[in-house]
Amino acid sequence: MAERSFKAEVEDLRLGAGETFTGEGILALTKALLENGVGYVGGYQGAPISHLMDVLADAQDLLGELGVRFEANANEAAAAAMLAASVHYPIRGAVTFKGSVGVNVASDALANLSSSGVTGGALVIVGEDYGEGSSIMQERTHAFAMKSQFWLLDPRPNLPSIVQAVSDGFELSEVSNTPVMLMVRIRSCHVTGSFQTRDNQRPSLSVKDALSNPRSDFARVVLPPMSFAHEQDKVKNRWPAAEKFIRERGLNEVFGPKSDFGIVVQGGMYNTLIRSLQRLGLADIYGDSNVPIYVLNVTYPLISAEFLEFCAGKDHVLVIEEGQPEFIETQLGSFLYRAESSVKLHGKGLFPLAGEYTGQVMLDAVSGFLKTAAPGLLAAVVRAPNVDRPAIPDLSKTVPIRPPGFCTGCPERPIFAAMKLVEKELGKHQIAADIGCHLFASLPPFEIGGATMGYGLGPAANAAFDGGGARRPVAIIGDGGFWHNGLSSSFTNMAFNKSDGVAIVVDNFYSAATGGQDVMSSRADNATKATRNPISKALNGIGIDWVRQIDHTYDVKKMRDTIREALTTDAPGPKVIVASSECMLNKQRREKPLRAAAIKQGRRVDVPRFGIDEAVCTGDHACIRLSGCPSLSLKKLDDPLRDDPVASIDQSCVGCGNCGEVSDAAVLCPSFYRADVVHNPSGFERRLAGFRAYVIGWLQRRRDAKRLVFGDVA
Numbered sequence: 053m054a055e056r057s058f059k060a061e062v063e064d065l066r067l068g069a070g071e072t073f074t075g076e077g078i079l080a081l082t083k084a085l086l087e088n089g090v091g092y093v094g095g096y097q098g099a100p101i102s103h104l105m106d107v108l109a110d111a112q113d114l115l116g117e118l119g120v121r122f123e124a125n126a127n128e129a130a131a132a133a134m135l136a137a138s139v140h141y142p143i144r145g146a147v148t149f150k151g152s153v154g155v156n157v158a159s160d161a162l163a164n165l166s167s168s169g170v171t172g173g174a175l176v177i178v179g180e181d182y183g184e185g186s187s188i189m190q191e192r193t194h195a196f197a198m199k200s201q202f203w204l205l206d207p208r209p210n211l212p213s214i215v216q217a218v219s220d221g222f223e224l225s226e227v228s229n230t231p232v233m234l235m236v237r238i239r240s241c242h243v244t245g246s247f248q249t250r251d252n253q254r255p256s257l258s259v260k261d262a263l264s265n266p267r268s269d270f271a272r273v274v275l276p277p278m279s280f281a282h283e284q285d286k287v288k289n290r291w292p293a294a295e296k297f298i299r300e301r302g303l304n305e306v307f308g309p310k311s312d313f314g315i316v317v318q319g320g321m322y323n324t325l326i327r328s329l330q331r332l333g334l335a336d337i338y339g340d341s342n343v344p345i346y347v348l349n350v351t352y353p354l355i356s357a358e359f360l361e362f363c364a365g366k367d368h369v370l371v372i373e374e375g376q377p378e379f380i381e382t383q384l385g386s387f388l389y390r391a392e393s394s395v396k397l398h399g400k401g402l403f404p405l406a407g408e409y410t411g412q413v414m415l416d417a418v419s420g421f422l423k424t425a426a427p428g429l430l431a432a433v434v435r436a437p438n439v440d441r442p443a444i445p446d447l448s449k450t451v452p453i454r455p456p457g458f459c460t461g462c463p464e465r466p467i468f469a470a471m472k473l474v475e476k477e478l479g480k481h482q483i484a485a486d487i488g489c490h491l492f493a494s495l496p497p498f499e500i501g502g503a504t505m506g507y508g509l510g511p512a513a514n515a516a517f518d519g520g521g522a523r524r525p526v527a528i529i530g531d532g533g534f535w536h537n538g539l540s541s542s543f544t545n546m547a548f549n550k551s552d553g554v555a556i557v558v559d560n561f562y563s564a565a566t567g568g569q570d571v572m573s574s575r576a577d578n579a580t581k582a583t584r585n586p587i588s589k590a591l592n593g594i595g596i597d598w599v600r601q602i603d604h605t606y607d608v609k610k611m612r613d614t615i616r617e618a619l620t621t622d623a624p625g626p627k628v629i630v631a632s633s634e635c636m637l638n639k640q641r642r643e644k645p646l647r648a649a650a651i652k653q654g655r656r657v658d659v660p661r662f663g664i665d666e667a668v669c670t671g672d673h674a675c676i677r678l679s680g681c682p683s684l685s686l687k688k689l690d691d692p693l694r695d696d697p698v699a700s701i702d703q704s705c706v707g708c709g710n711c712g713e714v715s716d717a718a719v720l721c722p723s724f725y726r727a728d729v730v731h732n733p734s735g736f737e738r739r740l741a742g743f744r745a746y747v748i749g750w751l752q753r754r755r756d757a758k759r760l761v762f763g764d765v766a
């Protein structure tokens with residue numbers, strides 16, 4: 053079950069000619085694929101295009117009706133390899149994954165695809181995970197386009213431009229026999245708007261039809277001498293064909309009047325630029341501007357002649373290029389130099405070298421540029437402000453960081469609590485982690501695991517330590533990472549090298565961090581996917597025999613004992629613990645509606661809740677340090693003899709029981725209690741509760757009568 057269901061929105065994908073589609077950027081992309089006769093689609097989920105995969109998965113009926121093949125690929129490498137169908141066959145294909153990490157994973161296939169060249173349009177929709185809201189290292193996908201020579205589209209963030217980019221992308225790919233990458237930034241994925249729809253098109257040749265008429269051509273195979281011919285073909289034919297198409301079809305856009313200055317902007321940064329020009333009084337909300345703007349909806353390749361035309365008669369040009377290194381600025385500088393131009397190019401310097409171009413960054417840099425290039429356009433208050441803006445204090449000094457952490461009730465929390473307990477006995481260990489929710493354990497309060505090398509690479513990241521030593525290395529990996537790449541890159545690597553290390557597979561039944569998609573070992577029935585394949589079976593299959601399966605991670609004592617055993621056993625070879633319990637976020641999404649319906653129907657429902665007896669809690673907060681559950685917080689008592697705040701559990705508790713288990717296993721404290729909230733109780737239960745309340749009330753009144761009361765002191 054994915055994070056969001058798009059079943060309702062998917063109906064809009066059926067809209068025909070002349071109708072209006074309204075919705076999110078990623079949905080518009082899907083509709084555009086169908087309008088352009090795509091023959092097959094695939095991909096791997098990841099922020100910010102997880103929902104695009106979810107939309108496609110929810111749209112499988114419609115895709116089937118149109119004869120479009122859909123795959124939820126095992127990883128990005130598999131997704132990119134799927135585009136091989138467009139090498140020999142005139143079939144349009146599209147895959148989606150995130151950049152830059154998904155592109156890293158896919159890079160082998162992308163490079164081979166770019167060398168072979170394509171016959172049918174091949175589109176890679178990349179969700180560029182850069183800037184605020186990103187979950188990964190800050191890099192650019194752009195470098196991959198340059199190194200493998202595929203074309204990179206970066207359309208303006210509005211629905212008509214995004215939809216147009218799909219259609220242009222397919223055509224550009226076909227005329228230049230080159231795969232095209234359509235980049236959508238976080239904000240483009242989620243921008244909402246409308247566009248006029250066209251009828252969906254069935255592919256002119258379906259992948260099913262192609263199987264009846266197989267084709268091959270050894271000239272496309274990436275082996276010498278053909279690979280040398282591919283390189284020549286890239287520079288002599290494909291590149292010029294692409295440039296011609298981009299120019300003739302006007303893929304890049306020029307706005308505004310002619311002037312002695314201008315701005316060059318990546319399509320994806322256009323909205324932010326217009327907003328800052330608006331704030332300077334130089335544009336309206338429709339983008340009508342007094343400033344000449346050259347919009348690069350295609351950021352690779354750049355076209356010298358087109359750029360030089362824009363620069364004609366100008367003294368100053370600003371390049372707006374987010375991220376580093378500044379590939380575009382360097383290339384444009386080289387165009388000007390080769391043309392012996394005297395235009396002064398501005399860019400980095402006015403803009404910071406690194407980090408997202410937020411509204412304020414853009415406003416500062418654009419006003420800085422205009423002060424030099426066109427001061428007359430600026431209001432006096434901008435040119436020479438009388439009052440300095442109050443300095444914003446360095447918040448990093450005063451506001452604590454708010455790193456991501458486990459959800460309330462997360463089944464991974466007890467695994468790390470158990471590890472902390474084992475480390476208390478055996479000492480600190482070398483720990484490597486992977487990609488996924490479990491990586492939050494490397495942050496406070498657990499601080500377990502110091503490095504992540506990539507998706508599926510957790511145990512591989514311990515390879516240097518796998519030969520044995522005073523203490524065994526420990527690697528953590530999720531079930532998502534296990535199936536993405538971990539089985540081959542990490543576990544086969546361990547088995548092959550007779551690793552002495554320990555690996556813990558945190559199995560929460562979903563690819564949870566990417567939005568709760570199913571994986572091979574998911575426990576759900578999925579009509580179109582093979583699920584219920586145990587991870588332990590796969591491990592046995594590659595010859596790893598020391599495997600312990602734990603089916604209830606909340607059993608902290610059992611987790612602790614199993615981890616201790618793995619770290620101390622004499623058994624040779626890899627030691628793997630598969631720790632399985634359902635992701636609480638997905639469990640709640642699944643169970644809450646069922647529970648609400650049952651309560652509404654008047655059926656009896658028990659809902660567990662945990663609490664802390666404040667008379668027993670001493671306020672040492674060891675439970676909070678060992679748990680980090682967001683529902684555990686502090687409560688100040690009125691009692692003046694107790695100044696330390698006690699621990700308290702708030703309403704977000706889902707009753708997982710982890711806090712009590714941890715306290716018990718760590719022999720911490722007896723103050724945790726469980727109370728079941730009973731909905732629609734039976735008559736007997738009601739009478740019993742009434743009787744209990746009466747007895748408890750009587751006891752409480754008796755105790756209160758003997759209590760010392762601290763009244764207000766006059």
Ligand SMILES: O=C(O)C(=O)Cc1c[nH]c2ccccc12
Pocket residue numbers: 096097098099150153154157187188487506507565566
């Ligand atoms: O969903 C995200 O934000 C991720 O970073 C997960 C992810 C999806 N594909 C990947 C490839 C390499 C590293 C992380 C991911």
